[in-house]
Amino acid sequence: MSLKRLTQLGVPVGIVFIVVMLVIPLPAVVLDLLIAMNITGALLILLTAMFVVRPLDFASFPAILLVMTLFRLALNVSATRLVLTDGYAGKVIDTFGHFVVGGSLIVGLIIFAILLVIQFVVITNGAGRVAEVGARFTLDAMPGKQMAIDADLNSGLIDEDQARKRRSEVHAEADFYGAMDGASKFVKGDAIAAIIITLVNLVGGFAVGMVQRGLSPSESVTTYSLLSVGDGLVSQIPALLLSVATGLVVTRSAGDSDMGSDIIRQITANQLPMRIAGFAGMALCLIPGLPKIPFLLAGGALLLLSARVQDEPDTAVDPAEAAALMPAVERPDQLAEDIQVDPLGLELSADIIDLVDPQSGGDLLERVKALRRKVATELGVVLPLVRTRDNLDLPSRTYVIKLFDIEVARGEAPANTVLAIGDFLGSLPGEPTQEPVFGLEAKWIPSELRHQAELSGATVVDRSAVITTHLAEIVTRHAARLLGREDVRMLTDVVKRSHPNVVEELTPVHLSLGEVQRVLQTLLDEEISIRNLVRIYEALSLRAQTTKDLDALVDAARQALGPAVVAPHVQDGVVHVISFDPQFEQRMLESMRPGEQGSVIVLDPVSLQAVVGGLAQLLVEAENRNIRPVLVCAPQLRAAVRRLVRPAIERLHVLSYAELTGTAQVRSAGVVTGDRAMEGVR
Incomplete structure (x- = not known):
């Protein structure tokens, strides 16, 4: 049989054997062997827990803990059966009952109680609490980690295989800490079971010795009660080792090496604490009555170690390694990578990161991908990857859109709500707000009222759509910068x-x-x-x-x-235009002057103010009639007029007469002179 096949069958067969031990008596010799295996296995597990670099490197620990706990309980049952039936349970238990505790029942019970307190009160409770907190925080951090992986994937920092590997590690970490939270309950239950089993064995052994065997109380205690205490001590030693291993695993943080190396390196990294501790230990010799040699040895050892630690930096570091490390710190390309600025970023507060968690139904990342495709199709621009991340400094339910690491827009997306847009929202409970793109009156309402809001005539938009629409508006407005x-x-x-x-x-x-x-x-x-x-x-x-x-x-x-420029402004086959009075247009042509940013119109401030005011008046009147007009002028004037109009009226587009060629129908929405605006033909 191959080694792989043996490893596959070994654990199942071992578990079946443990179950058999609960019902079938074992010879004392076999029990001695199994007890030795139990203690040795517990020691191996403890050392393995100390030498792992990451907790996930020992991911099978919860299952091993359950199997070892079941194995130890099976040994308790087998030992109890031999003690009560034969008055003898092997050399190991007999040695612990007589030699280790000096043949004294009181001493044995005290040692047993102390071990139990150490395991149950100190180690098990602490490890259980750490496992519970670790599981809770790991599960809470999962959406943020998933979002970071998706953001790195979208930005091209990692490929699909790396993202899949990192996702599996995140899930494995959550499963591990969840399993450790449950496994810690096994350790606590094992400690309680040890108390009950030992008490039952004491009472049962004493009763069997006096009632069935006719022994005197002292003989019954010597024969049965000491063996029961020995059995309890034998079981408590591996139980204590496993409890310590559990505490080490759940309190182990990820490092670069095993726990022992990390502890020694971190404790000896600074010589000042070691010197202070050494002098303090030696100073204790001055207290009358205390032995001087132990404190002198302990304090002197710390002082010698601190001197060695001080000298180590000069000799321990290899010059070749130091030379290799120095350029890595100061390499210009690494510094350049650190100062790179993401062109487009989206940051979410901690309470709304569910929007990017597919397991919670979040589809924001998919919508952002669709937005990039839409912008490429409509504007012809390939947007940079949107770097999406969480920001713990943001207020709750807030998202921020950044361009080149500068905030350009901010909005809210409360959890478990949808945005209802309309004029008749008074009957719906929720928080009044404004739609972030068009400034329409809206209200954040509970998600369960979505159908009711739609029946009342409101337009209902989910949170992901609100953020995506806001992002699309920002991208369109700043496409030139991107x-x-x-x-x-x-x-x-x-x-x-x-x-x-x-x-x-x-x-x-x-x-x-x-x-x-x-x-x-x-x-x-x-x-x-x-x-x-x-x-x-x-x-x-x-x-x-x-x-x-x-x-x-x-x-x-x-x-x-050609027509592609005019097409967005055509309404029902008609282009509504605002134009200049011919005489005033000729005046503007004569006043054009070249500038650093292009040609500009140089007129007196009164005329310029009249032009802008007249255009604004005609635009408002047209919009009140549900008309979106454009401003037309001579081709030579178009660029200069746009520079004049845009700062005051950004939504008014400027076209030239040449660009209207081939349009189905042109209808005037007004004429502007240098001092007033005249309404055109409706």
Whole structure:
């Protein structure tokens, strides 16, 4: 039979044998062998617990603890049977009953009681409490660890195999501490059973000796009661070893080496405490009546050890290792990695991390992945990976959206609630709020009232959708900032695979990659999709032959996109426009001046204020009629007018007359002069 087969059958056969021991009498010789195996096995388990680096390296410990406890109880039953029937239970128990305790029942009971107190009151209770707390905190930390793994996977720091391995370790850790919480109850129950078994053996042995065997009280005590105490001591020694092993496992924190090495290294790491302790030990010799030699030896040993620890740093460190470690600390590439800033981040407070825990029904990470695909399809931009993490410093139920590690938006997503949006929410219980994107009146209501809110006409959105929508709005608004130079290179390489001539004519012949990036960022800033890069690059390659002015290049790209620029503003086949009075438009053309950021309109402040005020008035009037107008002007003016209007009226888009070519129908929503606004044809 192979070794693998023997290991598979060994434990099941051993458990069956333990069960057989409970009902079948064993010879005294076999009992001696099994007791020796019990003590030796308990010592092996204790030493193994001391030499493991991580608690999970001894993941089978809870099962081993149960088997060893059952084995020890089976030995108790077998020993009790031999003591009561034969008055003899082997050499081991006889030695513990007579030699170890000096043949005194009182001494044996006292030693037994002391061992029991040490095991039950001190070690078992402490280990049980540590196991319970460890299991609770491990389970509470699981969602955060799962989120960290998913975030690292989404950001590309680890691959799928590494993520799967780390998830299995997280689950194994939770299972281990949960099992240890239950296994500690075995140890506590074993201690209680030892008390009951010993008392029953004392009373039963004394009764058997006097009633059945006709012995005198002293002979009965010598023959039976001392053997019962010896049996209790024999069982308590391995029980104590296993209790200590349990305490070591549940209190063991992950380190770089075994427990013994960690303890010695950490205690001897600083010579000052050792010196103080050494001098204090030697100072105790000054107390009259205390023996001087033991304290002198103990204090002197600590002083010698502290001197050795002081000298060790000069001799223990290998110069080659020190030389190898020094560059690793100061390597520029490592420092550069440490200062990297995530372009896009999402942080959640501790009480809402269930949103990213699939086991709790959280689907936020999947929705973020879908959002990246949606943005790539609509805007033509490949978003950077969203780094999602928990932040214990955030207030409860809060999430924060960051760009380049700077907070740009914040919202709330209370647990066990949904967001109801509508005008008739007064009858629903909940907390009033505003929808974070459009500012609509809303209310966080309990999840169980979702159906009732929908029947009342409200729009109900779950928490993940609220956060994803908010994130989408932030991404759309800041898409230009998120488009980096490497992203432009990647997009250009994609175009080059299918249209190599277009890219070769554009860059680096006429425009550098940085100049192309500025054009694409400006288009995104004007909320224009750059998905059709082939048309954009074709227009840029032609326009760049005559000028590299950013406004001219952007207008060339916009005209190449044609209807795609106007399409988002078409309502039922109609584009509603606000325009300038021709005379005032000519005046603005004459007042245009070049600037560092492009051309600007230089007019007197009164005229500029009148223009902005008139545009704002017409825009509000149009929106009251459920119309979303755009501002149109001459192509030469478009970029300058946008710079003028955007700081005050961000939602008003600016188009040129050339971009309206081919539109089905254009309808005026108003005309602006230099001093007033005139309402147009409705």
